[in-house]
């Protein structure tokens with residue numbers, strides 16, 4: 562990477578996790594992450610060189626874990642432009658590069674520094690979430706993250722753990738790096754994927770919940786829907802399933818992890834560690 566490489570935010574990436582379970586190490590939904598990476602590149606018109614086809618990228622990630630003898634790890638494939646400085650990403654003087662790194666996973670996205678580990682306190686952001694006609698929400702693109710990172714900084718400055726961003730119509734979207742669910746009267750609800758990333762954990766939870774007989778509804782959610790929810794939780798590759806204790810200083814539910822949240826979190830952690838049957842083919846064994 563050269564210091565003059567394109568640094569205006571046009572690039573795409575993934576965040577992938579591996580887990581060491583009783584039956585060895587596996588990567589969770591690797592193929593789905595790679596598919597999203599290619600969709601992101603397509604949206605941004607970044608031409609990934611043919612030698613980095615999806616199978617190769619999957620193999621490289623598995624190999625990286627094997628060679629480093631990583632169990633619980635975080636893998637970051639990313640696609641970026643190299644070349645001369647300038648706002649001309651579609652011109653031919655910019656070449657597309659692909660790189661992957663992995664780090665051993667220590668702790669949790671909302672981890673050790675929290676007053677009460679395992680739960681989060683959110684604050685509604687004053688910044689409006691990226692609009693789907695400003696940037697493309699279905700792309701996991703570098704530049705899309707400025708919005709959430711600034712909102713999270715503000716939230717943390719006011720004592721919360723993360724920001725909850727609203728869309729231009731005032732509906733709840735997501736946090737800086739995780740999707741949101743609420744539960745009310747046994748019905749699990751989450752915003753539609755118009756202004757939120759199509760989270761792979763979000764999809765996993767919807768599938769696990771549906772197959773366990775829960776009703777799951779995608780609908781516009783307001784901030785007071787969250788205030789009066791029985792339970793609320795976040796989902797993400799890093800956040801996994803994390804219950805939301807508070808939004809804007811209002812306690813959600815009974816000041817403890819809700820029973821449905823706990824059940825889904827347990828199902829999720831069983832599945833990612835390969836402790837039950839991989840009925841959906843979500844695990845890539847290392």
Ligand code: PMP
Pocket residue numbers: 576709735736737738739740757758759760761762763796797798799
């Ligand atoms: N929203 C945003 C903005 C994110 O960065 C992430 C993390 N990739 C998510 C949601 C959750 O997505 P996933 O479950 O695929 O990690």
